[in-house]
Amino acid sequence: MPLRWADFDANSHLRHSVYYDFGATVRLEFLSKYGLTYELMQAGHFGPVLFREEATFRREVRFGDVIFINMLLTKLRRDFSRYSFRHEITRADGTLCTVMHVDGAWINTDLRKITIPPFIIGDVFDALPKSEDFEWI
Secondary structure (H helix, E strand, C coil), X not given: CCCCHHHECCCCEECHHHHHHHHHHHHHHHHHHCCCCHHHHHHHCEEEEEEEEEEEECCCCECCCCEEEEEEEEEEXXXXXXXXXXXXXXXXXXXXXXXXXXXXXXXXXXXCEECCCCCHHHHHHHHCCEEEEEEEC
16 A cells, blocks of 8 residues: 555554545455446445454554555355454565554445345355354354
8 A cells, every 4th residue: 555644653653544545445346346436336225344353463554555455255144244354464574563453344325224235245245265163243
C-alpha cells in the first residue's frame, strides 16, 4: 500500500485508523476483482457490514516503509451469511507490524437486516485464501 504524509501522526508512525482503511480497501478490491463489484451489490440491495474490527499493533510503520497487507478467511458460515478475516500487515523485510481481525455479515440494504447473500458470494469466498486455522461456523 502506498503511504502518504497525511497517514502519519505526531509520533511519526502510521495513524491507527489508517490500518482499518487499508484493510477495508484490500477487502473491497478483492471482492471487486472476483466480480463482486460495488455496482452489483447496489443492484442486488446487499452489502458487507462489520461487527468487529480489531487490531493488535506489534511494530511501528514509519514514513518510507513499504508495507504489504494480506487477507485470510478465518471463519465462514456454510450459507456464507457471516464471515471472519485476518489481515497481517508486514514491512518489506517481513517484519509483522499489525494483525487485524474482522467479523462481518451481509446486510439487505433495503430491509437493513442480516441476509443470506446471492450465490456469487460462494464463488468469491472459494477464491479467498484461507488461514491455517480456518473453520466453518
